[in-house]
Amino acid sequence: MVKVVVAPDSFKGSLTALEVAEQMKLGVKRAIPEAEVEMVPVADGGEGTMDTLVHHTYGEQKRESVEGPLGDPVEAKWGILGDKETAVIEMAEASGFNLVSSDRLNPLQASTYGTGQLIKCALDYGCKRLLLAIGGSATNDGGAGMATALGVKLFDEAGVELKRGGAQLKRLHSISIEDLDPRLRDVEVVVASDVTNPLCGPNGASFIFGPQKGATDLMVEQLDQALSHYAAVVKETVGKDVKDLPGAGAAGGLGAGLIAFLDAGLQPGVDLVLDVLGFDEKVNGASLVLTGEGKTDEQTSFGKVPMGVGLRAKQKQVPVICISGSLDDGYKKVAKYGVDAFFSITDRPQTLDCAMERADQLVAETVEQVISVYCLRGPRS
Structure with a gap:
């Protein structure tokens, strides 16, 4: 049985952390119907x-x-x-x-x-x-x-x-x-x-x-x-x-x-929130962790959710994929904090307003594709 933990922050102005987690779960289930999906919506101590x-x-x-x-x-x-x-x-x-x-x-x-x-x-x-x-x-x-x-x-x-x-x-x-x-x-x-x-x-x-x-x-x-x-x-x-x-x-x-x-x-x-949520225990036995936020950039490495989730999952030797609304300058710096790969949900040229209106659909579709590719390499069960 494949276990996937989905632990995103909110996509500010578009989706709450819970709504992002629900769409991530939907995407995982489309790719692996039998997967066990643990939803752990996260915040970093700020809004939400x-x-x-x-x-x-x-x-x-x-x-x-x-x-x-x-x-x-x-x-x-x-x-x-x-x-x-x-x-x-x-x-x-x-x-x-x-x-x-x-x-x-x-x-x-x-x-x-x-x-x-x-x-x-x-x-x-x-x-x-x-x-x-x-x-x-x-x-x-x-x-x-x-x-x-x-x-x-x-x-x-x-x-x-x-x-x-x-x-x-x-x-x-x-x-x-x-x-x-x-x-x-x-x-x-x-x-x-x-x-x-x-x-x-x-x-x-x-x-x-x-x-x-x-x-x-x-x-x-x-x-x-x-x-x-x-x-x-x-x-x-x-x-x-x-x-x-x-x-x-x-x-x-x-x-x-x-x-x-x-x-x-x-x-x-983010550490305070992850402790209250019991994140470390939820990652036990997981094959993969999905995290994300509205925009991942250099600032993410200063204590935002993908960094905190990556560090915790790394301690458990569980791979982490970040699915975000957009990837901006410096996002690769977050890789040293345990995040293995990064994907933007943007599927074609479009305005920000359009992307935000379709954010739920785009999250689910992106996760479905990412998990499908992940399966090709043989997920750890």
């Missing part, structure tokens, strides 16, 4: 992580009204995994770039307060483990808003609590964690992040990610100075030195706040 983990573990989704990046109320989703003890939160749901129109982007004022509110919702539910995916932020406040929502108090020199936003941190004089939610002491917090940038400096949160959130050159300087001051006060008050810590600059410094106040551990996003 919550949906993937909740679906695969038979969990449930919740909706809460929380404070958006600029203080407006937003409806945010968060998930509870099938064990009923693990919450999965995408910070973009509450504090994301997608929640602010381009003409309103303002990293000086944007806050992660809503993300803290979602964490509090998970604590109210009784969750003992928190998985946070922190990509796609509109914020640059070092996680100060998140911490405030959970009981941390930030004061200026006059003893007045600071307002929201990264720019306010330049006025920070002292921090009180006396009212930090005590339930956090009994909760494990794991952060999915592939960003290794420090909090401050030329490679820090403000300089690298600030401009895409609407920061001018002057704003970048202001925010970097504010975060540097914030890090100094955190070190003095909380005893955590987060300024130069790899990953502290993730999500506008939310990584730093989670480490400082929630004692969080950072983990590559």
Whole structure:
């Protein structure tokens, strides 16, 4: 019996990871009707992580009204995994770039307060483990808003609590964690992040990610100075030195706040997801693994799904084929991470819109052809 594991990411804007997996399974079955196909739709810790983990573990989704990046109320989703003890939160749901129109982007004022509110919702539910995916932020406040929502108090020199936003941190004089939610002491917090940038400096949160959130050159300087001051006060008050810590600059410094106040551990996003899905066990006995994403290029080798899947399958000596919407410059670099072959689903010259509309059909047809050829070489059973 041939066993094939299909473990794709989503084809962004076209198919979810589950829909891609279903079409891959269809293609495999057309070529080998008797094949055992294990569907393991994957995410890399960014968009879609919550949906993937909740679906695969038979969990449930919740909706809460929380404070958006600029203080407006937003409806945010968060998930509870099938064990009923693990919450999965995408910070973009509450504090994301997608929640602010381009003409309103303002990293000086944007806050992660809503993300803290979602964490509090998970604590109210009784969750003992928190998985946070922190990509796609509109914020640059070092996680100060998140911490405030959970009981941390930030004061200026006059003893007045600071307002929201990264720019306010330049006025920070002292921090009180006396009212930090005590339930956090009994909760494990794991952060999915592939960003290794420090909090401050030329490679820090403000300089690298600030401009895409609407920061001018002057704003970048202001925010970097504010975060540097914030890090100094955190070190003095909380005893955590987060300024130069790899990953502290993730999500506008939310990584730093989670480490400082929630004692969080950072983990590559795709590894966190693969662990929760039990991917290593599912690959046991497999003849082949199929993975893929919307576009495979040089960036894939910086922690995206095909790289993570390739590395895990390589440890089990199982071959991996990547089926993607398109292959762009640098995709061959992913080969050193355990991916043996690459195929694009594009079957003829066509517009991007046309290819996206036909993506389900194209995935199934491409997989069918790839598996048919694979069979000619004698698949391992």
